[in-house]
Amino acid sequence: MKPGVIKVKVNPDQCQGCRACESVCSLFHLGQVMPDATGIRISEPSLGHFEQTVCQQCIDMVCAEPCPVDTISRDAYSGAVVIGENCIGCGKCAEACPIGAISMITTDGKKMAFKCDLCGGLPECVKICPREALGW
Amino acid sequence: MYGYVDKVLRIDLTSGSISNEPLNQEYMKRYLGGEGYGMALLWDEVPHDADPFSPDNMLSFNTGPLTGTPMASASRMSINFISPLSNTMGASNIGSHLGAEIKFSGYDTIIFSGAAKGPVYALIHNDQVEIRDASHLWGKDTRETTEALLEELGDNYKIACIGQGGENLSKLACIFSDDCFAGRGGAGAVMGSKNLKAVAVKGTGAVLVKDKDSFLAANKEAIEEIRSEEYTWGAVHGYGTPAWIGGVDECGMLPTRNFRENAFDEIEKLLPYNLWNDTDNFEIRRRACYSCQLGCHKYVTMKTETDDVPVGELEYETIAALGPRCGVSDYRDISMANYYLTLHGLDTISAGATVSAAMEWYEEGLIGKEDLDGLELNFGNGKAMVELIRKMGLREGAGDLFSDGSEVAARRIGKSTLDYTMTVKGMEISASDPRGSSAMTIAFGTSERGACHMRPYAGTIDAFGYLYPDLGVTEAKDPFDDNEDKTWLKAVKEFFVVTNLIGICDFNVINCELKASTLAKIYTALTGIETDKDELLRKAERTIALERAFNYERGFRRADDRLPKRFMKEAAPYGPPKGRTVDMETALTRFYEACSYDQETAIPTAEKFTQLGMEDISRQLSL
Numbered sequence: 208m209k210p211g212v213i214k215v216k217v218n219p220d221q222c223q224g225c226r227a228c229e230s231v232c233s234l235f236h237l238g239q240v241m242p243d244a245t246g247i248r249i250s251e252p253s254l255g256h257f258e259q260t261v262c263q264q265c266i267d268m269v270c271a272e273p274c275p276v277d278t279i280s281r282d283a284y285s286g287a288v289v290i291g292e293n294c295i296g297c298g299k300c301a302e303a304c305p306i307g308a309i310s311m312i313t314t315d316g317k318k319m320a321f322k323c324d325l326c327g328g329l330p331e332c333v334k335i336c337p338r339e340a341l342g343w
Numbered sequence: 344m345y346g347y348v349d350k351v352l353r354i355d356l357t358s359g360s361i362s363n364e365p366l367n368q369e370y371m372k373r374y375l376g377g378e379g380y381g382m383a384l385l386w387d388e389v390p391h392d393a394d395p396f397s398p399d400n401m402l403s404f405n406t407g408p409l410t411g412t413p414m415a416s417a418s419r420m421s422i423n424f425i426s427p428l429s430n431t432m433g434a435s436n437i438g439s440h441l442g443a444e445i446k447f448s449g450y451d452t453i454i455f456s457g458a459a460k461g462p463v464y465a466l467i468h469n470d471q472v473e474i475r476d477a478s479h480l481w482g483k484d485t486r487e488t489t490e491a492l493l494e495e496l497g498d499n500y501k502i503a504c505i506g507q508g509g510e511n512l513s514k515l516a517c518i519f520s521d522d523c524f525a526g527r528g529g530a531g532a533v534m535g536s537k538n539l540k541a542v543a544v545k546g547t548g549a550v551l552v553k554d555k556d557s558f559l560a561a562n563k564e565a566i567e568e569i570r571s572e573e574y575t576w577g578a579v580h581g582y583g584t585p586a587w588i589g590g591v592d593e594c595g596m597l598p599t600r601n602f603r604e605n606a607f608d609e610i611e612k613l614l615p616y617n618l619w620n621d622t623d624n625f626e627i628r629r630r631a632c633y634s635c636q637l638g639c640h641k642y643v644t645m646k647t648e649t650d651d652v653p654v655g656e657l658e659y660e661t662i663a664a665l666g667p668r669c670g671v672s673d674y675r676d677i678s679m680a681n682y683y684l685t686l687h688g689l690d691t692i693s694a695g696a697t698v699s700a701a702m703e704w705y706e707e708g709l710i711g712k713e714d715l716d717g718l719e720l721n722f723g724n725g726k727a728m729v730e731l732i733r734k735m736g737l738r739e740g741a742g743d744l745f746s747d748g749s750e751v752a753a754r755r756i757g758k759s760t761l762d763y764t765m766t767v768k769g770m771e772i773s774a775s776d777p778r779g780s781s782a783m784t785i786a787f788g789t790s791e792r793g794a795c796h797m798r799p800y801a802g803t804i805d806a807f808g809y810l811y812p813d814l815g816v817t818e819a820k821d822p823f824d825d826n827e828d829k830t831w832l833k834a835v836k837e838f839f840v841v842t843n844l845i846g847i848c849d850f851n852v853i854n855c856e857l858k859a860s861t862l863a864k865i866y867t868a869l870t871g872i873e874t875d876k877d878e879l880l881r882k883a884e885r886t887i888a889l890e891r892a893f894n895y896e897r898g899f900r901r902a903d904d905r906l907p908k909r910f911m912k913e914a915a916p917y918g919p920p921k922g923r924t925v926d927m928e929t930a931l932t933r934f935y936e937a938c939s940y941d942q943e944t945a946i947p948t949a950e951k952f953t954q955l956g957m958e959d960i961s962r963q964l965s966l
Contacts, residue, residue: 234558
């Protein structure tokens with residue numbers, strides 16, 4: 208795993224754990240708020256200390272290697288590693304991701320992989336974060 | 344449906360039956376949701392003269408359509424019941440991440456009726472709903488209960504529970520969820536009376552949004568409105584609600600020594616930076632409610648020689664009630680008292696106010712050490728305050744006398760104790776001196792659930808000088824004129840109630856930040872139901888009308904909207920309101936006129952009910 212440079216960057220000390228980022232991510236991509244369908248996830252390993260899990264947009268794209276339909280690629284405009292429409296929901300990319308930044312979700316009865324795609328260039332989570340705990 | 348998930352969960356604790364039903368569309372159209380939905384349930388399904396502790400009382404958890412969305416502070420839900428403290432309708436609002444989780448689990452509202460034979464908790468995981476034995480949890484405090492359930496169920500559940508206070512039916516008992524509270528009115532005691540120790544929720548469903556692009560655009564406007572208010576986005580975002588304490592003191596509105604005074608001589612010690620910078624003794628972490636921009640919640644840990652005390656959230660109201668109101672200026676004492684109140688699950692406002700009243704009774708010689716297990720309960724004795732508060736939560740020794748609040752204690756003690764009891768409808772007045780604000784005189788007096796500072800918090804406008812052009816407040820109001828036309832206050836009150844219906848926090852509106860017109864745009868984009876500012880306010884007006892009708896049925900009239908006599912007889916000694924008393928009758932008359940209430944019955948006139956489309960309610964009242 209070789210983390211990329213253009214990605215959602217985090218400042219854990221500033222995070223207040225409100226999960227507005229999760230909420231807006233889900234809504235922006237799927238048109239609905241689903242707690243498990245988010246490209247960024249906030250957890251609280253110890254009280255008042257929050258951890259942010261988000262795709263590192265790796266240079267070596269370790270998630271793309273095991274993809275049986277070869278649908279994970281780098282977006283030419285944003286530089287994000289994106290999952291294409293041919294995703295069959297096998298879950299191999301999620302298994303391959305060393306930091307667990309890919310979720311397997313079901314929308315409209317279809318199982319698919321879901322991850323941060325930088326919202327095409329200007330991440331919604333960065334815009335909504337009230338603490339500037341997220342940047343890019 | 345969009346916004347709403349269109350499902351109500353019914354759990355009858357007497358029979359053990361569990362069922363679902365769609366959202367009542369009529370309730371939704373009239374009252375929008377949240378507090379209004381819960382109030383409509385009380386009106387239609389609970390005998391209007393029911394004893395708050397009988398199984399007839401209902402406890403409902405009512406989210407709003409916005410709960411669980413990325414709207415700023417879309418965490419809130421209203422818990423509705425008949426209040427054992429005030430004997431009025433009860434509505435207690437709570438944040439944390441619980442309301443959003445209830446939406447994700449697929450429900451707008453969860454109704455608990457009846458009472459279980461022994462201790463139980465409710466487990467809700469999407470469609471899996473169970474009433475489970477909770478004998479192993481009974482007797483545990485709020486933190487122990489939460490930890491035990493997370494251990495049992497997995498740490499991704501959200502838990503609401505009661506502590507020993509709720510189990511012991513203390514009328515000050517609240518419902519605890521992740522260091523947030525449905526604080527006022529005794530919701531925890533109602534939960535205790537139903538033998539319902541806890542509710543555990545986990546959801547993996549969705550909240551649907553009708554028009555994503557419009558929603559996100561309007562939400563950006565809302566966030567901009569909140570972030571562009573300097574005080575909100577400065578001091579309150581930074582320190583949380585304690586940021587208010589200095590300003591309230593300067594305005595001569597900080598209750599001190601049971602309202603004998605209206606400013607605190609030791610205020611310097613309680614200014615929030617002194618707590619935050621005292622890093623040798625305190626560590627403070629931000630922990631926000633779901634989707635909150637403001638993030639007022641701060642978790643305080645106090646370091647002692649032996650161990651770290653998880654104090655929890657120290658709010659403005661808590662600091663004011665346990666500090667100046669009791670003459671206490673040491674954050675260590677305030678923190679210890681808050682710690683016990685959190686563990687046992689008691690409302691910090693009413694508990695602090697009750698100790699404060701007891702301190703005055705003690706100093707006036709109406710009670711003595713023999714009534715207090717030997718405690719010397721003078722104003723300023725922080726250690727005695729902490730010990731009495733610990734005992735109140737457990738009904739231990741002298742604590743029993745005070746654990747149902749100051750008015751119940753005064754009636755038991757007799758003598759002239761009631762003269763020093765600072766309550767309206769049995770509920771202790773919170774931390775604003777009404778002599779400093781005519782608007783707060785009316786807010787405390789006419790609040791449907793007893794003396795509440797959020798229906799509305801309008802001291803911001805008349806005492807602090809804010810304007811709210813979107814609600815028609817375009818010029819400064821006189822805080823000392825009880826004879827002023829109070830039409831403006833009606834609109835502000837309705838907008839505060841709108842936040843309780845729709846599922847957001849009233850800290851979005853307390854400094855006049857969020858526009859009602861922006862919120863209407865968000866609601867329309869979310870649900871696809873066309874609405875505007877006036878219709879939102881009308882839904883709140885209907886909710887308030889129904890609440891007043893319910894109180895009327897329980898015997899409440901104009902006389903119950905009056906403040907304690909102290910505010911009419913004793914002039915404020917300090918600050919801007921120095922020398923001022925409250926002209927209660929004039930203030931009530933003006934406000935009733937603005938709201939089209941009958942001057943004696945204190946409910947809307949028959950014409951007003953008709954205008955609101957609530958003829959059925961006025962018919963039931965035989966108006």
